[in-house]
Amino acid sequence: MNDLEFKHTVLDPLSASFCAAKWYNATIWLGSGQTTSCHHPPAHLVDRDKVTTNPRLLHNTAQKKADRAQMQAGTRPAGCEYCWKIEDMGSDAISDRVYKSKIYPIQALDEAFVTAPDADVNLRTLEIAFDRTCQFACSYCNPAFSTTWVNDIRHNGPYQNLVSDGRNHFTHTHDSAQLFKITESNPYIDAFFAWWETDLHHTLQELRITGGEPLMSAHTWRLVDWFRDNRGRSSTRLAINSNLGTDIDIGRLLDSTQHMNIDLYTSNETTGAQAEYIRDGLVWTDWVTNVERLLSSFQFRTIHVMCTINALCLPSLDQLLEQIMTWKMQCGRDAISFTLNILRFPSFQSPLILPESTRTVYRQRLITWLEHWTDSEFIDEHEVNHTQRLIDYLDVVKTPHSEAFDRPPLLHDFKQFYSQYDQRRSKDFGLAFPELKEWYDSL
Ligand code: SF4
Numbered sequence: 001m002n003d004l005e006f007k008h009t010v011l012d013p014l015s016a017s018f019c020a021a022k023w024y025n026a027t028i029w030l031g032s033g034q035t036t037s038c039h040h041p042p043a044h045l046v047d048r049d050k051v052t053t054n055p056r057l058l059h060n061t062a063q064k065k066a067d068r069a070q071m072q073a074g075t076r077p078a079g080c081e082y083c084w085k086i087e088d089m090g091s092d093a094i095s096d097r098v099y100k101s102k103i104y105p106i107q108a109l110d111e112a113f114v115t116a117p118d119a120d121v122n123l124r125t126l127e128i129a130f131d132r133t134c135q136f137a138c139s140y141c142n143p144a145f146s147t148t149w150v151n152d153i154r155h156n157g158p159y160q161n162l163v164s165d166g167r168n169h170f171t172h173t174h175d176s177a178q179l180f181k182i183t184e185s186n187p188y189i190d191a192f193f194a195w196w197e198t199d200l201h202h203t204l205q206e207l208r209i210t211g212g213e214p215l216m217s218a219h220t221w222r223l224v225d226w227f228r229d230n231r232g233r234s235s236t237r238l239a240i241n242s243n244l245g246t247d248i249d250i251g252r253l254l255d256s257t258q259h260m261n262i263d264l265y266t267s268n269e270t271t272g273a274q275a276e277y278i279r280d281g282l283v284w285t286d287w288v289t290n291v292e293r294l295l296s297s298f299q300f301r302t303i304h305v306m307c308t309i310n311a312l313c314l315p316s317l318d319q320l321l322e323q324i325m326t327w328k329m330q331c332g333r334d335a336i337s338f339t340l341n342i343l344r345f346p347s348f349q350s351p352l353i354l355p356e357s358t359r360t361v362y363r364q365r366l367i368t369w370l371e372h373w374t375d376s377e378f379i380d381e382h383e384v385n386h387t388q389r390l391i392d393y394l395d396v397v398k399t400p401h402s403e404a405f406d407r408p409p410l411l412h413d414f415k416q417f418y419s420q421y422d423q424r425r426s427k428d429f430g431l432a433f434p435e436l437k438e439w440y441d442s443l
Contacts, residue, residue, distance in 0.1 A: 003385060007098045010106055014113045015074035019083070021100035022068050023112040024124040026059040027210070030188040031131040032144070032177045035061060038100055039341075041079030048187055055195035058188065060120040069117035082344060089392060094385055123200070127208040130189060130219040132177055134212040136243050136281035138267075139421060140310050140349050142169035144177035145212060148281060156424045161416050164409040166346020170417070189219060196223075201234035208239035208265070215242050215253065224256050231259075237301075239263035244290040246283050254297055264294060265304045269313035271320050277432040278312050280425050288323075295331045303336045309390060310343040311353045311414070314362040315435050318369040321387075328378040340386040342393055348413035351394060355439060363394040415443040 001009070011018060021037045028035045034043040035058065044063045051057050067077040076084050083095035101109060104124060115121060129145075137148035150173045153159075158171035180186040200207075207223075214220040220240070227238055238257075242248055244266045268275055268287060276282050294300055305324055307313065313320075320338075327336045343350055351359065370387045373379045418429050418440070430437040 002381065003094050003098050003102065004092060006102050007094060010109065011098060011101055014109065015071060017074055017076045017080075017097075018071045018109075018113060019080065019097040019101055020104050020109050020112055021097075022064060022071055022077075023115070023121045024104055024108065025100060025126070026123055027127040027129075028058050028188075028192070029129045029177070030186060030192055031129060032179060033188045035059060035064075036079075037064060037067070038096060040082035040096065040344075041067075041077070046188065051191040052187055054120075055191040056120045056122075056199070058191055058195065059123050059126075065118045068112075068115075072113060072117060086389070086393075093392070094389065099382065122203040124204065125206045125208070126200070126204055127210050128192060129210045129212060130214070130217045131182060132212040133182070133216045134243070135216065135245055135247050136213065136279055137425075138279045138281075139312070139418075140278070140308055140343055140346070142174065143172070144169075144174040147212070150174070152424055159417060159420050162348075162413045164346070164348050164406075164413045166348050166413060166417075169346055193222075196226075201230075201236055204234075204236040206237045206239060206263075208241065208263075210241040210265075213243055213245070213248070214240055215248050221252075221256070227260055228256055237261075237263065239265060241265040241267075243267060243279070243282070244287050244294075245281060246286040248290065250290050250293055254294075254299065258299060261299070261301050263301050263304060265306055266291065267306045267308065268320060269307035269309060270316045271323065272316070273432050274312065274316055275320075277427055277429075278310065280421075280427070291327070291336075295327060295335055298331075298335075300335075302334055305336065305338045307338055307340050308343050309340050309351055310349045311351050312349075312433060312436075314351055314354065314359070315433060317362070318365050321369060325373060325376075325378060333378045333380065337380055338383055338386070340390050342390065346413070346417075348410040348417060350410075353407075353410055353414055354436075358436070358439065359394050363391055366391050366394075411443055415440070 019037075025037055026035055027039065028046070029043065033046045033048055035046055036043045044061060046058055046061055067079065070077045080097070083097045086093050086095035087097070108124070112121070132145050132147055134146040134148055137146050137152055141149060143149040143153055153170070153173050162170060209220050209223065211217065224238070227234070238260060239262060242264065268279065270278065272284050275284050275287075291303060294303055307317065307320070309317070324336055324338050366387060370384065370391065374384055421427065422429055429440055433440070
């Protein structure tokens with residue numbers, strides 16, 4: 001069944017807002033004690049005292065139970081605005097609600113729909129972050145997810161004179177994202193490992209570790225070692241996010257995960273110097289080398305490249321997609337894949353900040369790219385759909401999200417942010433993006 005058929009014949013008949021992620025999927029940041037159903041709704045706090053006695057509350061929070069009740073009634077939880085925005089483009093528009101539900105059996109969707117909304121539900125897919133340690137400080141990231149970003153704010157002070165919705169990301173060190181020192185005991189992490197041992201390793205289909213940079217956390221290696229030492233005890237599929245930067249111990253990763261058939265998720269959305277500008281800390285050639293080392297080991301189920309679609313990746317996004325298609329042809333269609341995830345916050349970094357004429361050029365480039373590949377045996381349906389969705393988004397959606405429709409403050413912050421980013425990180429916007437320099441200088 002294709003994505004559209006699934007939406008019309010399985011999902012929408014349950015309700016116009018039903019999404020299985022609210023029941024079966026969670027991201028939990030154990031460093032901050034926060035959770036959400038997928039990456040789009042804002043995160044909210046888990047009750048620290050209650051998880052000590054009932055670790056299932058790491059996922060089954062009061063907020064999610066209220067959202068489930070709304071979805072069962074066919075009304076739209078406000079936190080899921082990302083999906084509503086896509087779906088408002090037309091009844092055939094495919095939002096993440098479809099992708100996040102389609103991964104579960106139809107029977108599981110039916111069960112969720114009739115489950116009492118206040119019941120504690122067993123997770124099927126989980127993404128966890130142990131802490132925010134990371135050697136990168138990407139432009140669209142912030143101190144909540146990166147200790148290198150924390151160091152930028154500590155040493156250089158807050159970013160100044162930002163006025164739009166993104167301003168708070170860059171003005172403080174987000175200490176609430178790391179409630180406990182790395183050397184201290186963290187009740188959320190303790191609850192997770194207790195839940196893992198008693199319950200989760202039986203019920204979870206997929207466990208994905210994110211960060212910070214997870215391969216810099218001792219807790220990640222503790223879990224990886226658990227899988228290695230307990231082969232056969234759990235059928236949970238392990239997935240690890242990694243920026244695959246220069247400092248990552250690829251040798252240890254390959255040794256520890258032999259015979260595990262895990263998924264590896266890595267991020268990038270463009271190539272060369274432009275990628276290094278956006279993802280500060282990245283060395284493009286090292287990332288390519290590390291991806292190729294993992295691909296040539298043939299011990300990973302798939303390597304997923306997550307592209308965060310922001311204004312600056314559009315000039316050469318098609319070149320990255322071309323590189324991925326080259327790898328597919330060398331190693332097999334499913335050896336590597338990509339997703340295009342459209343950045344919404346901070347709004348001033350959205351692709352929609354670019355002048356319409358510039359956006360049209362990049363949109364046309366993507367149309368040409370997709371026309372070339374769309375019938376290829378090496379491209380997956382979701383990759384075609386994601387590319388088409390971005391093409392439509394660049395044309396139809398004029399504002400990054402409903403509260404951020406005022407363009408002048410976003411343009412102001414774009415210039416303010418990148419001028420300061422250049423100074424702090426020894427970068428040069430005009431050198432990295434000559435095709436955008438004239439527009440940038442005019443801001
Ligand atoms: S934002 Fe979309 S995919 Fe995420 S939980 Fe809400 S409806 Fe589901």
